[in-house]
Amino acid sequence: MVATEFMSTEKNNLIFGIHAVEMALKAGDQVTEIWLQKDAQNKRLLNLLMAVEKSGLRINRVSLQDLDRLCNERHQGVVASIHAVHLKSEKDLKVALKQWDKPLILILDCIEDPRNLGACLRSADAAGVTAVVFGKDKSASITPITHKTAAGAVEHLELFQVTNLVRAIEAIKEAGVWVYGTALDEASMDIYQADLTGPVAIILGNEGKGLRHLVKQSCDHLIHIPMAGEVQSLNVSVATGVALFEVVRQRNLA
Template sequence: MSGKMSWVYGLHAVQALLEHEPERVLELQALNTREDARLNPIVQMARQHGLTVAFRDRDQLDQLAEGGRHQGVCARVKERQPGDDNDLAALLDDLREPPFLLVLDAVTDPHNLGACLRTAEAAGVHAVIAPRDKAAGLTPVARKVACGAAELIPFIQVTNLARTLKQLKDAGVWVVGTSLGEGAKPFYDIDLKGPLAVVMGAEGSGLRRLTAEHCDHLAYIPMAGRIESLNVSVATGVALFEAVRQRKG
């Protein structure tokens, strides 16, 4: 765990931290308002963990969240640092449900990384996996765009993505990569209900050849308009929530 601190804001993000990793929360800043049915349980939970709770005006919370939608609550936390290959193995061993993973193949824009982390956390993904080299990491920009998700969802940086995909397949995880290449099927026609890793390609270039070769299926998102592809963070949302739809159903 790093000694660096950051602010996480929003009712869902702060509540999730207090429920699952309260040791990372250092203090709570809440909106100085009258009774709030959504905010009060979070304040009480923080106090139960012995945390200091300070009440602030909305303008002060706006400054802490740097313009983000804080919903009346901000928490100062110890920043979550990226995991590695060993952390991924431990995470898979600890899961008591089919793995649901997002793999980013050399996404280099920290804005896109942050947006993908936010979407993955919202979809209930267990971890986001990316190569350690030639890819965006958890920069301040990525953390800000993630709106707290970078402090909630495990972000795993691996040394060899192709080897990691092979290990996932050996562990029974179905690997589905997004591609416009020959042989790709419509994403909606693929069974996404079991152990799953959704692999998204880099901005512009898409999946690297070796990454595509380690996928069980290649799939594309059908488009009604003339544009053939979406921004990687938007495509990630479409793909993950199609998986969520199937897994809920």
């Protein structure tokens, strides 16, 4: 089906960029409609058009200017509408904890930048995490920017958005999961000296302030990534990748 008029669309249900749309299409029934640059010559975009035509989805062939009005980010000639991401609750988390065997859980404490959130989710998917848990307040939500940066990870992760992060952490601990908070603190240990081979949750804190006090108090242990240079901190998404893949490394050697 081809149309030239934009439908009324919730902005937060839009994704953009060739790779993000390709991954959403592969995820199944995520995509509901697509807007594609009508005079595009990009080979990847034309291949995407062929895939969409085969799927039977509604295709809107529109001008570059129309796409710019629909999405003010670097869209690469394609924007898609998707079903709202299903974020599970704290209640769902408590049920899931009873079913997981030696989980690897990523907990994000007040990550404010949607790009950082997306990059953390991309690392989480690559590391094969069991679930990602984050709060409703003072945290970025799943936006089109998050989808773009996550490069398809959003559609494949178990995402839990909770009202009270400390309470969720306590539930995770009660399920027999060891909770490690990342913090450059006198009480923290070198991440490479910590035993991360069991059921583990890793907490990453806010881009500027790190872990909140109550969250830090809720941890079983504090860990840090040793720095060889003058810089004493990493971007939160980079730190997420380092921490998660250290868990993966240790588990592979165990």
